Amino acid sequence: MASCADILRSEFPDLDGELFAYVTGILHGSGADFESVDELEEAVGELLREVSQDTKDDGAIREICQRLFNTLQLDDGQAQRCSQVLLDAPIQLSQITDGYGDASTDLLPGLLLKRGQTSTLCSVSQMVNAKKLEKAEAKLKAKQDKRLERDSLKSSGPPVLEEASASQASSKKETRMESSGKNKSYDVRIENFDVSFGERVLLTGADLNLAFGRRYGLVGRNGLGKTTLLKMIASQSLRIPSHISILHVEQEVAGDETPALQSVLECDTTRESLLREERDLTAKISAGRGEGTEGARLSEIYAKLEEIEADKAPARASVILAGLGFNAKMQQQTTKEFSGGWRMRLALARALFARPDLLLLDEPTNMLDVRAILWLETYLQTWQSTILVVSHDRNFLNAVATDIIHLHSQRLDMYRGDFENFMKIKEERLKNQQREYEAQQQYREHIQVFIDRFRYNANRASQVQSKLKLLEKLPVLKPVDKESEVIIKFPDGFEKFSPPILQLDEVDFYYEPSHYIFRSLSVSADLESRICVVGENGAGKSTMLKILMGELAPVRGIRHAHRNLKIGYFSQHHVDQLDLNISAVELLARKFPGKTEEEYRHQLGSYGVSGELAVRPVASLSGGQKSRVAFAQMTMPCPNFYILDEPTNHLDMETIEALAKALNKFRGGIILVSHDERFIRLVCQELWVCENATVTRIEGGFDQYRDILKEQFRKEGFL
Structure with a gap:
């Protein structure tokens, strides 16, 4: 069988020596990394098209790439036959062509040109797209690095997750x-x-x-x-x-002894550096260890501090923290005292302050x-x-x-x-x-009809050629x-139950006796309820949901649930409940054994987790895809009442819309906690506001609640 070099020489007899070396260098150096003819064509196909000067169409180039790929795949040990006239490294054409603007026509003697042709800047720049070559090289290098890493880790432990x-x-x-x-x-x-x-x-x-x-x-x-x-x-x-x-708010602030307000102020490194130097110089002067230049330097520091309005920084940081829900007491708490959600808020506050x-x-x-x-x-x-x-x-x-x-x-x-x-x-x-x-399809069909009709008519030959x-x-x-449209469907679990279905009567609850979460709380829901619970973080929304489900017992008062009530619960920390090391299919099989793989796949497919996604490790899925797996798991037992804590987190808009439609069609009761205004308006008929150790039903729905918040902002000076 012909070698790669033989194929290139026979198909491109006028191929310049240096360009020939470049192409064979790619084939030789990266042959093992080409997993398909498409990848090989992506690497060298565009280059071959350009040097062929339109003498070969896309089909011919594809056929050549297929022959090259077959040759490389025949025997990895024999692939070195493509190494004729190799350079030490592939030519970086973008570096060579960097001097085009200087009109140095002698920089590329004969490169990319047929033998005997005169080298011109125009022809060189037209024949080779240097940016495409660089991207091809970068892709190949990344693929080679990944292969090396994968090979080195094969025998040393579990597979490593894919990286971007x-x-x-x-x-x-x-x-x-x-x-x-x-x-x-x-x-x-x-x-x-x-x-x-x-x-x-x-x-x-x-x-x-x-x-x-x-x-x-x-x-x-x-x-x-x-x-x-x-x-x-x-x-x-x-x-x-x-x-x-650039600042990317991605990770929560580390917990240590730094107060929240100080953690935000430390983001202004210029201000912190000036204040630190000012303290050091003042201490030197007070101790009599100065060298006489401290006074002048202090004057410069004070001028710079005034210029950046350093004295206003604490107030600005405090306003940002207050807007994100940190009251005066919380702003003085150390970062280690906050939960992960509040540390993420702190990370956002630091970013807003850093500007x-x-x-x-x-x-x-x-x-x-x-x-x-x-x-x-x-x-x-x-x-x-x-x-x-x-x-x-x-x-x-x-x-x-x-x-x-x-x-x-x-x-x-x-x-x-x-x-x-x-x-x-x-x-x-x-x-x-x-x-x-x-319109173009109709036009093409119209022309094609003419061509087909007069293809063999000698008198119309010129017209047919013109149409072609x-x-x-x-x-x-x-x-x-x-x-594709996102479709979600919750299985119905509706039955006629005699009330009460789910209620709390005069419930008190606390984690510590000194701090009541609820006092005399009385709420109820039935199988037709569409209730949204809103309120500030820390007001007790998630705690109330857990009391309703029976996960937490009231300190005083009564929780009543119908004996046939089956509750499906979606936690805002649903990812913590998933085994990330196995696939979604395995996850359902372990949780609900005894069904076929097809049944598990059908359940996952109802939430958009189909095909290859269903058998990939859950850890490799996006946040929204993990949420869909959690929905599939939650609905598997066909509950007749859903309690959903922040169900829209990580979902894309199309899935949120589909989720709203599914909940509206579901024949059963729903209580949810959400901050997504549109989702609340689409689904909920009642609004419960959780504050001051109780729950208040707002008759005017979300519009009234929004107006209440805006009035609070005006009183606090935020608006």
């Missing part, structure tokens, strides 16, 4: 501007980049342009890579100018109650620098976002305006694209790629 990676074509112009220090813009431009998670490609050839001072909402289905994209930006895996400060040039937020409303969300919306509306926020809260995006970025089909689409405007424009775009596609050329020149339009 990014590759980006370099811009010599931006590199020169960065190194020279001339780039002073705070706009973020990331062009022609790819992002992958393990073997899955999340983005390809994407562009992201963030204008300074605008607030961008990043939306898209669960599992498409929104959180991964934020991590790639924050880790600088995608290039951002070094003078732009980075680019603030990255991933589902910030998940950790907040309705009051804190309303405050955050108001605060971010006056934010001066750039925000990129992932959120599935439509009302939050409508209040905050000036632009929407839609991640779908491995690309990013930009839309001006809030979320509602995005939905209107997107729908209109899809309609226009479909109309354009259908016209068909070839028509752009290839694709039908609209509509996202």
Whole structure:
């Protein structure tokens, strides 16, 4: 069988020696990493098309790539036959072509050109797309590194979870501007980049342009890579100018002896450094150890502190903490005294106080109650620098976002305006694209009818040829790629029960006798109830749910539940209840043994966890996909009453809408805790406000509750 070198020589007899070395270098060095002909074609196919100068069509190039792939796969040991005329390393064409602007035509003697041709800058730049080559090299290197890591760990322990990676074509112009220090813009431009998670490609050839001072909402289905994209930006895996400060609110603040207010103030490193130096100099002067220059330096420090308004920093930090729910006492508590949810709030407070040039937020409303969300919306509306926020809260995006970025089909689409405007424009775009596609299909059919009719008519030969050329020149339009509809269905467990179904009567409850969570609490629900519980974090919402379920016993009073009542419970910490090391199918099999794999798959499929997702380790799923697994597990026994604690956290908007529809169709009772305004309006008919150690039913529903919060803000000076 012919070697790779033989194939290249026979198919491209005029291929330049250096380019021949480059291609064979890729094939030889990365042959074991090509798992399909598609990957090989992605690496060298575009290059072969360009050097063939249109003498070979896509089908011919594909056939050549298939022959090369077959040769490499025949025998790994014989793959070294492709190593003829190898250089020590692949040629970095982007570095060679960096001097084009200097008109140095002697830099590329004969490279990429047929023998005997004159080297010209125009022909070289047209024949090779250096950015594509760099991206191909980056992908191959990443794949090789992963293979080496995988091989080294095969015999040393359990499999390692997949990791995200990014590759980006370099811009010599931006590199020169960065190194020279001339780039002073705070706009973020990331062009022609790819992002992958393990073997899955999340983005390809994407562009992201963030204008300074605008607030961008990043939306898209669960599992498409929104959180991964934020991590790639924050880790600088995608290039951002070094003078732009980035802060990603991702991890909770570590618990130590630092008071919450001081933890926020420490984010201003300039202020902290000046204050520390001021204390040291003052101590030196007081101890008589000065050298005479301390007074002048102190004057400089005081001037700088005044310039940055250091004296106003504690008040500003306190306002941010108060808005996020930290009262005066909590602001003085040490960070180790707070739970994980409150430490995440503290991380958000630190980010808001630090005021980075680019603030990255991933589902910030998940950790907040309705009051804190309303405050955050108001605060971010006056934010001066750039925000990129992932959120599935439509009302939050409508209040905050000036632009929407839609991640779908491995690309990013930009839309001006809030979320509602995005939905209107997107729908209109899809309609226009479909109309354009259908119109072109009709036009193509009309031309084809003429061609078929007169194909063998000598008198019409010229017209047929003209029509054929016209068909070839028509752009290839694709039908609209509509996202599949999300469908969720809760199995009915409805039975006619005589009341009372579920109630608490004059219940008192506390964890410590000195602090009552509830006093004389009396509430009730039936199989037709659609109740939402709201209130500030720490007011006792989750505690009341646990009392209703019987997980916590009242200190005084009575809990009554009908003997046939079957409650399904969704915890806001549902991920903690899942075994992350096994697949979703195995999870259900262990929890509910005795059924077939097909039955488990059908149950998971009802919540959008189908195909390969169902057999992947749960740990590798996105937050929204884990939530769907938890729903599948919760509904398996067919409960007739659901108690849901923050069920929309991590779900994308389409799934939230589907969840609302499913709950409305469910024939049974529902009590839920939620901060998602739209979800509450879609599902709930009653609103219970948890505060002051009791629960109050608000007749005016969510509108009245929102008005109450706004009035509180006005009294507290937030609005």
